[in-house]
Amino acid sequence: MVAFSKGDKVEVCSKEEGFLGSYYEAKVVSPMANNTRYKVQYKNLVEEEDQTRPLVEVVSADELRPVPPPVRASGVFNYLEKVDAFDNDGWWVGTITGKQELKYWVFFETTGDEIAYDVCRLRNHLEWRNDHWVSFKKRF
Template identity: 50%
Template sequence: MGFSKGDAVEVNSKQEGFVGSYYEATVLMPYEKNKYVVQYKTLITDDEKYWLKEVVDASEIRPTPPPKVMVSGFNHHDFVDVYDNDGWWVGRITGRSPTHYSVYFDSTSEELSYPVSKVRVHQEWINGRWFTPQ
């Protein structure tokens, strides 16, 4: 799938310490073959003056997931995305209280608690279609 200037996307970080995270961005322009210049919506430059821009490979970009998939609740081991540290991180549900979910992250071997409002259904972009892992 190709992207066009202005497309809302999420960029999957391949950097050590950030694997398993997705950051919201806008495509500024195609760059070279299979690369794009993107501007992040939540990440800023080191001098904290501008939104971060970078060239990323097409394999690291996916469209913004469809609007929130409605669920009545998550079950133990369900895959979810959690909004933390300016991006969405993939994890698995390990517990629940009335207002929070406990989530385990394979990428960091951590289990943390998040308010329900910071948790969404995890979806994978495969061959141009969205899938919800079981």
């Protein structure tokens, strides 16, 4: 497992009900408990009591991953391809189910929703496994 340092940009994988399959951009404020927990500050999430302040919380190491490498997206996604869609301040894992003009329809298994997105709000889905990025892009 990767040990993160103060200032590292990461994504936090939410394990809370209703948020499964979502990733939120953050930076490490400080490592804790021998790198088994980290204090992070979110890029897009804010404190409930003071919405001008970024949300800071402690998460376990298994909820963190590095920010995925920039992937040159061609803007073309294939039917049933896994993608991440930016919505509600985070990246949500879904599957392409169709295309309509300049938008792609994405189905989210965790919520049962199917939503149309502009291509600029989509990215290729990558999984962080054994300290490496794994692509699930379908090849046709």
